[in-house]
Amino acid sequence: MMSEEINRDMERAEEYEQTTTRVSVLGQNRFELSTGLIIAARYADKLRRVALVAFSKIAPKEVIIRDVSELNKQLYTKIVEEMKLGKLDVIRISVDAEYDDRNKKLIFSNLRILRYITEEQCGEKYKDIISENERLKGEILELKKKLEDILSLLK
Structure with a gap:
């Protein structure tokens, strides 16, 4: 099931790359990732796909998925428990992400969640x-x- 999900994400990531890139280059191995406007229930898939687009040529797919999963857990706490947003609330998530080649991990900073009403x-x-x-x-x-x-x- 997990590999099926990863394949689906890779297909969608390739599609995003060719249609609407939500990635801004900030420097070497450093990008600003943005989900664009989405319903809160879809943030995890969208963020994972955007990260796959941004880092697919410089980081192993497993590292991207692992580290974005950790970020998504933090986001869940913030979105659901702290901000108390509903599944259908419209949000945009932006985060700066950098690939640390030496430690083989993504480092996230400057997380922003905008809620639209x-x-x-x-x-x-x-x-x-x-x-x-x-x-x-x-x-x-x-x-x-x-x-x-x-x-x-x-x-």
Whole structure:
């Protein structure tokens, strides 16, 4: 089953390489990997395929898959447990990756997860902010009135 999955990923990686590369070169053996916009449930496959595209000519396939799997475990914790994102939330993951030839491993840094929300979700947040703002304005007016009353008593 695992080799079938790897073969599928390699085919998709080759397809990505020819259609939409999501890799930017940062230096020798160093790339910025990006998933593009995806639903959260698909991040692991997409990141693995993007890494295969970027590193397939300089690193062994087994090393890429092993190290991206470790990164994906960390991402799961961050996405599901810390950020509490749902499977259908739209995200973009970007990470800098470098192949350390001496130690035969990928080193990841500067991990970024962007969450995209719908216009409807934005509207709801905006309404909440407006309501909170109105409530705070009312409290400020009350406090100003109390302050004026106290100052008038002191005169």
